[in-house]
Amino acid sequence: MHDTHHENTAELYDSYVLGNYGKPQLTLVRGDGVYVWDDEGNRYLDFGSGIAVSALGHAHPAWVAAVREQLHRLTHASNLYRNRNQGRLAKTLAAKCGPGRVFFCNSGAEANEALIKLSRLHGNRKAGREGTCFKVVAAENGFHGRTFGGMSATAQEKIRQGFAPLVPGFAFGKLNDLESFERLVDDETSAVFLETIQGEGGIHPCTAGFLRGIRDLCDRKGVLMILDEVQCGVGRTGRFFAYEKAGIQPDAIGMAKGLGSGFPIGAVWVHERYAGLFTPGSHGTTFGGTPLACAAGLATLYVIERDDLMGNVRENAPGWMEELEAVRAACPAKLLSVRGEGYMVGLQLASDPLPVAAAMRRHGMLTVPASGNVIRLLPPLIARKDDLSRAVEIVRSALAETG
Template sequence: MIASVLPTYSRAPLTFTSGEGSWLLEADGRRFLDLGAGIAVNVLGHAHPALVSALTDQAAALWHVSNLYNIPAQQQLADALVDHSFADTVFFTNSGTEACELAVKMARKYWYEKGEDRTEIIAFDGSFHGRSSAGIAAAGSEKMTKGFGPLLPGFTHLPFADLEAVTAAASYKTAAILVEPIQGEGGIRPLPDDALKGLRDLCDRHGILLVLDEVQCGMGRTGKLFAHEWAGITPDIMMVAKGIGGGFPLGAVLATEEAASGMTAGTHGSTYGGNPLACSVGLKVMEIVAEEEFLADVSRKAGMFRQRLEALVAAHPDVFEAVRGAGLMLGLKCKVPNADIVQAGYAQGVLTVPAADNVVRILPALNISEEEIGAAVAKLDAAAAQMQGVDA
């Protein structure tokens, strides 16, 4: 008999009842150090007082009115995102998946309004852009698409970071290039800065729109507000979500005025997108995360975390192969099954997230403390020792 909750997840036997900072409390009283942060969502940890206050204050005043009317918090958050990014305009969604749908629509509508038949979008192997029709078509993997055809047409899939392949594939039919600066689900695979610069140059030469998916790597996770800033380039369109709401469902598409020029009144909409509750929380997240001092602290702690993880890999060469990633978007490439490492972590009171290419993702809250980083590595060390059948 089917469960009342559609069984599309293989859930861990854990039920969390409360959280504070980087810690979660299980129903049986056990405490877990959360290195997953709801899959890069809880950038300020659990129950951050400023976010709790922003949400409850707004909830006491107004929950929902729809986008038929002006929403002050939405306008303020849009202004903040524009002020801190390349963008001229923002559309708010409820998720990264919805952001992907709009990014694809925006790119294709741009060329339609220019009178050019350019609909092809170049995407990359190992990518993840959500689980909607456009998202799975953009990813293209059998795991994502099997059984869900016919797929939305118009996507070309190329090897990740292969600039020569992109140059060869780009044509007068190419509307956009869609890429994650760091693949998350794909195994914490950063796109080298020179490759991202190369994509920007290619787009400029051929008039192609560059669309970045920063749903997982954005909002301060790499030590910059957005990961592409490290390469010194800007996109035409960018998808964000996850961390922007600090745990409250929120996403957005940021764009230049030119790239968004086809999206006029009536071309897109959302009942809940940019509602007062989400935007009040998102505005508070931006106020904290966009501060230079906060981002500098993320970079400092990321360097410390990575150094200790490198030592962990060296101490367990039969379990781990390498450390990947940037900032606090890190991955442990495993020699044993990554699911076994995640499971061993449960026994040690630490939560991690599996990814493709046999990688364990480490995506902690950006305000994790130095002491908690030490505790995290100690717990991962104990998990690795458990895998080897020795005492930690």
């Protein structure tokens, strides 16, 4: 279709692609399992999984077969009509979340927009009129996406800067400091909105006790407990949702990223008690829940179950953390801490992580930087012990030759 022989992708980017992502360092052309290849034939262990997306790794045969089959059958039909895959995926997710209903969209930010709208509907119903009960209490250092709602729920100045005025009504408590949330939640509050594990903020998990405390606070105040599981959900911690460690049930959950294992899909689950807040015409999106996107979602969830990938994470993650901890102990001045849950790990460095991430790339591993001098390791859920150990070797080598 195109003359690709004389194309220089970096030049095309320099001339035509908007500069909002900075300057990408590699041109990736192919993926298979835990590996991706660049246009010079170099192979990389993909321990970013995109950004926590490729749950099944790349080109997983069952996923490819399901998507290909659906491509031939029906790609898009709109939400003016039912499609079987959307109904099936909603049922599968409800079985994991609890009694309730699901709305499909295309990204994490879009899922969060729907959740923020849900909080408005709840606040308005609670107050009996519009515009008096709409405070959402989120956490400092969180990240909820780049739309206006997402940015407004994100306290970090570097995300918000340049876009004022943002959506009013957001306040921020300190993660794992229940009292700071107790102080902020009042009669004008409609929801508490948290990532169960902060990802972009540098891998900071909510403790189980904090989650239980927030649940209790929300119950006492008639406030929705909404969890953003966009990055930490869909098996990444070895549990389907990260919050399961607390034995609680939130009122609504946002998910995306790993749910389609590379096909764009987002979803919101709303508890049956609040599902009726979304009445016909109150929300929607053209591309949400297409037969194709839901085929990708169904295939992802099917393989996670069939191959017990959460069991794989639970089995391998503790040993991996020990190996990484041994690296930290060997160079504590460079690697300050290793933290996280399952296949969601943050390496807290003493200085700028970018040179270390570049060294890891030279040694054949892709990672994702995060705030606070952190490098995120987010392997695909299919990663086995050998892959994890290889990653540890690369971390060791990269640290040895930097700083």
